[in-house]
Amino acid sequence: MVTEGSVAEFNRNGRVVVVGASLAGLRAAEALRDEGFAGTLIMIGDERLQPYDRPPLSKQVLLGRTSADRTLLPRRRAINAEWRLGVPAAGLDLSRHRVRLADGREVGFDRLLIATGARARPWPREAEAELDGVFVLRSVGDAAKLERRLAAKPHRVLVVGAGFTGCEVASACRARGIEVTVAERGPAPLVGALGGVVGAVAAELQRKNGVDLRCNITVTELEGDLGGRLKRAHLSDGTVLDVDVAVIALGALRNTEWLTGSGLAAGPRGIACDAGCRAFDVHGIVTDDVFVAGDVARAPHPLFGYQFLSLEHWGNAVSQAETAAHNMVRSGLDRRPHLWVPAFWSAQFGVNIKSVGVPPMGEELLVTQGALAEHRFAAVYGYQGRVIAAVTFDHGRWIDFYSRQIESAAPFPPEFVGVDRRADGMRPVPADFPDPALPTHGPTVTVSGYAPNERRLTFTPART
Amino acid sequence: MRIVVDLNRCQGYAQCAFLAPDVFVLHGQEALMYDPGADEALAEQVARAAAACPVQAILVERGEGAREPVGAVGGHGH
Numbered sequence: 001m002v003t004e005g006s007v008a009e010f011n012r013n014g015r016v017v018v019v020g021a022s023l024a025g026l027r028a029a030e031a032l033r034d035e036g037f038a039g040t041l042i043m044i045g046d047e048r049l050q051p052y053d054r055p056p057l058s059k060q061v062l063l064g065r066t067s068a069d070r071t072l073l074p075r076r077r078a079i080n081a082e083w084r085l086g087v088p089a090a091g092l093d094l095s096r097h098r099v100r101l102a103d104g105r106e107v108g109f110d111r112l113l114i115a116t117g118a119r120a121r122p123w124p125r126e127a128e129a130e131l132d133g134v135f136v137l138r139s140v141g142d143a144a145k146l147e148r149r150l151a152a153k154p155h156r157v158l159v160v161g162a163g164f165t166g167c168e169v170a171s172a173c174r175a176r177g178i179e180v181t182v183a184e185r186g187p188a189p190l191v192g193a194l195g196g197v198v199g200a201v202a203a204e205l206q207r208k209n210g211v212d213l214r215c216n217i218t219v220t221e222l223e224g225d226l227g228g229r230l231k232r233a234h235l236s237d238g239t240v241l242d243v244d245v246a247v248i249a250l251g252a253l254r255n256t257e258w259l260t261g262s263g264l265a266a267g268p269r270g271i272a273c274d275a276g277c278r279a280f281d282v283h284g285i286v287t288d289d290v291f292v293a294g295d296v297a298r299a300p301h302p303l304f305g306y307q308f309l310s311l312e313h314w315g316n317a318v319s320q321a322e323t324a325a326h327n328m329v330r331s332g333l334d335r336r337p338h339l340w341v342p343a344f345w346s347a348q349f350g351v352n353i354k355s356v357g358v359p360p361m362g363e364e365l366l367v368t369q370g371a372l373a374e375h376r377f378a379a380v381y382g383y384q385g386r387v388i389a390a391v392t393f394d395h396g397r398w399i400d401f402y403s404r405q406i407e408s409a410a411p412f413p414p415e416f417v418g419v420d421r422r423a424d425g426m427r428p429v430p431a432d433f434p435d436p437a438l439p440t441h442g443p444t445v446t447v448s449g450y451a452p453n454e455r456r457l458t459f460t461p462a463r464t
Numbered sequence: 465m466r467i468v469v470d471l472n473r474c475q476g477y478a479q480c481a482f483l484a485p486d487v488f489v490l491h492g493q494e495a496l497m498y499d500p501g502a503d504e505a506l507a508e509q510v511a512r513a514a515a516a517c518p519v520q521a522i523l524v525e526r527g528e529g530a531r532e533p534v535g536a537v538g539g540h541g542h
Contacts, residue, residue: 053468053500060497065489070501074466074525315472343472350492352476376493394493397475 007331010110014039016328017099017107018081019089020115020255021045023053024294024317028113029079031325041081042107044099046088049140055314057143058165059347062172064151068144089116092262094281097289111289111328114259114271114279115321118252118295118312123160128222133230134246137165149245150176157181158233158243160219162189164346166249167202171348174209181212181241183219183233186434194355194391196432197365198379201372201393205349214239222246252312254296264290270298270310275337277324291328293320299338303407304358304388313344341403345396351375354396357389357406364428368418369395378402381431382412465507466525467500473521480513480522488513 016032018025021043029041045051052071060066084107091100098106120136123129133154135146150157150173157173159166162184173180186192188199189206206213214235221234233241259266264287265280266272271292272280277299279290292299294317298310319340327335346353362381370377370393378398381389387410390402398418405414413428467487469480476494480487487502487510502510507526514522 055471056498056500060499063497065497066499066501070499072466072501074468074523076523315470318470345471347491347495347497350495352492352495354472396494399475 007329010039011037011329012039014110015042015108016040016111016113017042017044017109018113018115019044019099020113020117020294020296021047021051021083021085022115022117022294022317023051023073023314024115024117024321025113026051026073026075026079026321027318028115028293028321028325029081030076031322032329033077033079035326035329037325037329039110041079042109043081043083043085044087044089044101044107045083045085047139048086050083050085052140054138057140058137058168059172061143062137062147062150062169063175064147068140068147071140089258092259092264092290094263094287094290109289111291113291113293113321113324113328114296115292115294115317116255116258116296117317118254120248121250121253123222123246123248123250125222128224129248130228131222131224131230132228133224133244134222134248136248137169138252146245146247150178154178154245156241156243157245157247158183158219158241159247159249161249161251162186162202162206162213162215163193163249163251164190164344164348166247167206167348168346169247169249170206170211171209174211174349179212181214181233181243182206183217183235184213184215185218187215189213189215191432191434192360194359195362195365195381196434197372197429198391199432201375201377202348205351205375209349219246252295254310256296269308270296272308273297273299275300275302275339276327276335277320277338278327291324293317293324302337302339303341303409304361307361309342309358311342313342315343316340341406343399343403352394352396353391354399355389355391356399356403357381357387359389359391359431360433361388362431362433364412365431366413366428367422367425368414368416369398369420369425371422371424378418380405380412380414382428385412386410387412387414465502465504465510465527467498467502467510468523469496469498470521470523471496473519475519477518479516479518483516484509484513 051073061068087101090102098108120138156179159170159182170180170182189202191199218236223232225231233243254270256266273292277291278286279292295312298308300306323338343356361383364382367379376394378392378395387405488498491497
């Protein structure tokens with residue numbers, strides 16, 4: 001336990017353990033040293049690799065332009081850490097301030113940062129998932145294996161799920177001249193993340209580039225031959241496709257199972273923490289020595305009605321890690337909130353897609369620049385009379401402008417007249433998001449929790 | 465060498481693609497693709513590209529990186 005009076009002593013001789021040796025963990029470690037932390041720093045990671053960057057795995061790597069093992073992250077500075085790589089954390093003892101590793105050993109800490117991220121959601125039927133030719137894409141190893149298979153020119157690739165990863169995989173296949181079918185449960189690609197209006201543009205992009213896109217459909221069975229190699233896929237409309245590769249792109253699961261029974265508020269949606277990155281315990285009381293950052297965190301955001309946001313965003317991992325590190329070596333009013341405006345990008349079919357804010361909160365959408373039909377545009381999402389999010393297709397230079405609109409809660413429909421405003425950008429249309437209660441894999445932002453002015457609340461006790 | 469570009473910050477000015485065309489390439493109009501593990505021989509090009517980036521989105525670490533020994537690979541530690 002680090003009390004306010006002992007912060008200086010902690011910064012000299014304390015012991016910080018970071019669980020999760022990826023982007024958030026590394027940037028937090030660097031920030032801790034930048035902030036003057038001179039004590040012991042221990043980095044725990046389940047993979048044997050030094051921290052690496054994931055965005056290139058579904059883009060440059062699958063295109064064959066670089067190899068998966070060339071994605072190690074550059075360091076901002078030396079961090080003088082002890083690395084414990086290759087063994088996952090398996091438990092946390094809050095009262096004794098110890099992390100238990102899967103091999104049974106324990107690592108003590110004064111302060112802990114949890115950055116265990118997420119993993120690919122596997123194909124639900126285990127026997128089918130194990131067929132030769134069935135892949136997920138999350139790690140360097142996943143990307144290397146899939147790239148090798150793509151380089152061997154498969155007859156047809158099936159991508160299951162048209163979220164960002166699925167779309168980028170399909171894009172890489174087409175760029176390499178490989179036939180690809182995309183099967184999506186929703187009505188359009190990216191519909192969970194960007195809504196139906198923009199999803200329709202993503203669908204056009206796919207079809208224009210020769211993707212066999214099938215929406216409102218599910219894959220019911222992956223069928224192998226006697227040798228255990230994937231041969232066919234069965235779809236819910238009765239279609240049977242000959243495929244030799246299937247990429248399961250059904251979103252991510254947060255790595256919180258190791259915290260079961262620890263007393264932290266950890267579950268499938270992530271670990272709840274305050275805006276200062278301090279973890280909540282199961283009673284909703286904030287802890288003082290356990291911090292959270294990156295994909296595994298869910299934290300309230302004042303710009304978005306204090307809703308708890310879980311963000312699977314590269315930029316969030318960096319920013320939240322910096323804030324967590326800052327707050328780990330400070331106390332009281334010297335701490336600062338994580339107020340990052342959500343932002344992400346994707347590159348697919350040669351188009352640069354960028355977004356800021358929280359599109360799934362959007363009720364209406366207005367194209368403020370360019371035109372949907374040209375696949376070059378900027379659009380804003382409106383929520384209760386204000387701008388809540390924006391998306392651009394090949395209009396990335398304007399994204400900072402829209403970010404400021406969101407930060408200042410600018411009115412929707414917008415009062416500004418943008419460059420290249422067209423006739424179809426005069427009237428808002430429904431943004432057309434699917435019912436959030438239906439299962440989707442798509443959104444990279446999950447909104448959960450309740451605004452203070454809302455009265456509805458459902459308490460579901462955990463099963464014992 | 466290790467390279468990462470903050471593509472939230474990148475605005476597609478393409479200065480890097482002019483100055484280090486072996487490492488940074490525009491895919492379509494403005495989507496930047498780069499080799500995150502470019503060879504050390506290209507270090508001078510890359511340094512020029514990073515310096516010229518109008519939004520300073522390029523982070524480069526020379527050499528093979530990993531300044532600390534990773535003594536505990538496999539989990540054998542203290």
